[in-house]
Amino acid sequence: MAQNDFSILGFDDVAKKLMRLSVDVGDKAGRSALKKAAGIVAKAARDNAMLVDDPVTGRRIRDNIRLQFASKHYRETGDLMYRVGVSTKKGPIPKNNPDEGRGGNTPHWHLIEEGTEHAKAQPFLRPALSDNINPVLDRLRTELSKEIEKALKI
Template identity: 50%
Template sequence: MADTFDLQGFDSAIAKLRALPVQFRGKAGRSALGKAARLVTNAAKRNAEGINDPETGRKISDNVVQRVRSGYQKRTGDIMISVGVATERGAIPKGNPDTGPKGNTPHWHLVELGTEQMAAQPFLRPALEGNVDQVVAGAATNLERELDKIAKKAGA
């Protein structure tokens, strides 16, 4: 996957963004990117369902989440939404007990990346790589819609 993207189709959205007051710009971007990121989140959940262990109640797919990185936004001014697997903080309990549905899955990265004992079974990376075009197109479309809604409210 490429490290850079040539975004096309955002010209009118950028013009609308510049016309809005600064306090409204972030909301439109977060909403549009959140909707676009849901494509990756849903694909990651589908991919993870295929690798869940049927003998345990815990499922990696239950813990796939997307989050707005507000700290990053405060530092840089850029909006970042990440898709990953939520796990409980702290040490992994001895024996890694099965806590049932929605249970902690601290081993997810071992499944994604593999170990010397086990081949990798990636589910996050393919979720993004297979949906890049749809995510970019969805972000552009959703950003246009959000900006139109905000402009309509501000003009009313």
Template identity: 35%
Template structure:
């Protein structure tokens, strides 16, 4: 089962009107910065949750592989900026030979078994709660940073 989290932003009309006064390149730059800083809240919470449950006896550290990155192709498809929080090497399958040990936290492809569980192992989610508990903080940070970026760009223009 896939959990979906949605958020509704209201009261952004003045911000949207300011944004339309900027060149597309400046808009994108401001959007990227605001989205990255907002999603870093989720990244930091996910790191803290992963660190708390990480096994100190193993060399692999999931929290070191948690990163924020832009999803460029998805952003182009959707006509905007898409930021995501994920785990380096996390999309690889444990059955394939691709080596993920070069990541800072080592080979942590097993994270999905912890997050989603298996038939013999109960799930202990740390990524999904990191987003669901921070939705308001993320949206507030996005709006604050994006407003600052737009104001700075308009002053410079």
């Protein structure tokens, strides 16, 4: 799995305010702000998936894109993280991969994202993040600042 690492500049004032809060209150504020910021990536992924979905079938990758809090990662490291990805049913792909209609299983999503030897890649998840880094960081900064101000007033 690819991992993007980058440094964030311009959060000094928000970080100073965050230090004034307790860990629990800070995590709650951070989680709320991070969810709103990650929602931009999820929306972009859904929009991008519409471009690669097969209009002939009833199921759409777009319907299975999820935004999920990484609770196990949080418990182990204390770091807040949201995941944006395509959810599919566990287990083997049913024989003949039946079309279950809207919201049906889309186990083929990674073949479209990464491509195969017979089909070129049509990435829709990776560009959702890479094309929206600045809007996500801006939203995170404003939402986190709002959440901190709200917590400090209480």
